Amino acid sequence: MDKTVNQKAWFLVLPVLVLVAFSAVIPLMTVVNYSVQDTFGDNVFFWAGLDWFREMLESERMWSALGRQAVFSFIILMIEVPLGVIVALQMPKKGFWASFALVVMALPLLIPWNVVGTIWQIFGRVDIGLLGYVLHSLGIDYNYTQGFFAAWITVIVMDVWHWTSLVALLAYAGLQSIPDAYYQAAKIDQASRWAVFRYIELPKMQGVLMIAILLRFMDSFMIYTEPFVVTGGGPGNSTTFLSIDLVKMALGQFDLGPAAAFSLMYFLVILLISWVFYTVMTNLDKRDGV
Amino acid sequence: MEWMAWTWPTALFFIVIASLLVVFTVLGIRYPETPRTGILRIETTRGDRLFITLLGSAFINIAWLGLVGTNQAFALIVCLIYALAVFRWV
Numbered sequence: 001m002d003k004t005v006n007q008k009a010w011f012l013v014l015p016v017l018v019l020v021a022f023s024a025v026i027p028l029m030t031v032v033n034y035s036v037q038d039t040f041g042d043n044v045f046f047w048a049g050l051d052w053f054r055e056m057l058e059s060e061r062m063w064s065a066l067g068r069q070a071v072f073s074f075i076i077l078m079i080e081v082p083l084g085v086i087v088a089l090q091m092p093k094k095g096f097w098a099s100f101a102l103v104v105m106a107l108p109l110l111i112p113w114n115v116v117g118t119i120w121q122i123f124g125r126v127d128i129g130l131l132g133y134v135l136h137s138l139g140i141d142y143n144y145t146q147g148f149f150a151a152w153i154t155v156i157v158m159d160v161w162h163w164t165s166l167v168a169l170l171a172y173a174g175l176q177s178i179p180d181a182y183y184q185a186a187k188i189d190q191a192s193r194w195a196v197f198r199y200i201e202l203p204k205m206q207g208v209l210m211i212a213i214l215l216r217f218m219d220s221f222m223i224y225t226e227p228f229v230v231t232g233g234g235p236g237n238s239t240t241f242l243s244i245d246l247v248k249m250a251l252g253q254f255d256l257g258p259a260a261a262f263s264l265m266y267f268l269v270i271l272l273i274s275w276v277f278y279t280v281m282t283n284l285d286k287r288d289g290v
Numbered sequence: 291m292e293w294m295a296w297t298w299p300t301a302l303f304f305i306v307i308a309s310l311l312v313v314f315t316v317l318g319i320r321y322p323e324t325p326r327t328g329i330l331r332i333e334t335t336r337g338d339r340l341f342i343t344l345l346g347s348a349f350i351n352i353a354w355l356g357l358v359g360t361n362q363a364f365a366l367i368v369c370l371i372y373a374l375a376v377f378r379w380v
Contacts, residue, residue: 026294029304033295045295050355050362057356268348275345279332286333 028267035260052261062262064237065245072156072241073220079160080216081209084167089201091172102172105165117229120158124150124230144231148238155227155239162226163216170212174205207284214277222270242266307344314340328380339380343373 035052037045056062087105092098111119124144126132135142144154178200186196224243227233233240233248240248246266250259314337325333334342347369354365 029300030294032303033297033300036297036300037295039295043293043295045297047297053352053355054359057352265352268345268352272345272349275341283332 031260031263034256035264036257038257041254048257052257053265055258056261056265059258061237061245065240065242068238068240069221069242072223073217075156076159076163076220077213077216079156080164080167081213083160084164084212085171085205085209087164087168088171088175089197091168093176102169105168105172108162108165109169111162113225114229116158116162117226120154120161120226121230124154146235148235151231151235151239154230158226158230159220159223163219167209167212167216170208171205174208175201178204210280210284214273214280218270218273218277221273310340310344330380334380339376342380343369343376346372346376 036048036050038048038052039045091101091105108116123129124132124142126136126143132142132144141147142150144150182200182204183196186200191199222243223241224247227239227241228244228247231239233244237245243266246259246263249255249262317336323335325335325338327333350369350372351362351365354362354368358364
């Protein structure tokens with residue numbers, strides 16, 4: 001029997017298209033228009049061609065923000081992924097404590113970004129914050145508003161605190177899907193704990209870990225609120241990541257042209273990563289036959 | 291529309307992209323296709339290849355601007371070669 005092809009359902013997508021046009025497409029077009037012009041306000045524009053793109057590509061400031069961003073994302077991944085897997089391996093498999101652990105792990109994920117920032121901003125303060133006060137009393141020179149290392153460590157530990165749970169929960173879901181028969185076979189073969197991890201658990205977690213890595217990478221690459229609340233990008237520029245720098249440029253200095261060029265290049269990088277993310281995920285699904 | 295600060299070159303840029311989308315939609319309706327697997331070892335349709343072409347072209351243009359800096363039009367020729375390669379092999 002021939003299938004009837006009816007494409008009328010596409011009309012149901014129209015409201016979404018209109019919404020996306022107003023919330024994303026039209027603003028993006030405006031950014032493209034801004035990126036090739038210069039303005040001093042009053043809606044008066046002068047043609048600048050590709051000058052802003054050239055300026056941004058030669059800008060020390062953008063490259064160093066990109067460098068900091070890359071280092072930040074790299075450190076985040078190197079800590080959160082192994083730590084998340086370790087946590088997932090330790091979590092109880094069934095019973096009351098399994099549910100309890102799941103709820104506890106999910107808690108940090110429910111807290112809004114700016115609240116997380118505020119929590120750590122206060123927690124790290126030398127005068128009233130528990131962490132800052134204790135470290136200071138121990139004679140450790142910790143002050144995230146002045147010290148480069150203190151600022152970086154605070155921002156990184158904050159992100160680890162906030163997002164390791166996500167990796168752990170994903171890895172836990174991967175672990176739960178392994179049938180008992182695999183473990184029994186490993187036991188019969190007298191496999192070591194490491195061998196069980198290396199040849200059973202890790203391969204079975206591969207798919208979810210891939211998702212976890214890509215999610216964490218994208219999220220950390222676009223991070224804004226938490227470091228902005230805690231350090232404001234300082235001391236100096238030491239924790240000024242890409243989006244913080246972008247906001248400073250666009251809203252702080254009102255350099256619309258350069259900021260537009262910057263954000264378009266930033267957008268392209270994110271688009272590329274998202275595409276890789278999407279492609280890898282759909283191909284993994286196809287391979288696993290899900 | 292005043293606030294969007296339109297210029298002819300940017301309008302042309304979007305008209306080209308919009309017409310590409312329309313052409314590919316019409317092609318998709320007139321000549322339905324099955325996805326194929328190319329050198330990237332991922333399944334791609336015409337639309338996917340158009341996306342890869344456009345995204346790659348943006349990076350080619352930026353790279354040209356950063357590394358060569360003059361005669362931006364030549365970057366478009368590179369993009370065209372890239373587009374042909376994508377549609378042939380990816």
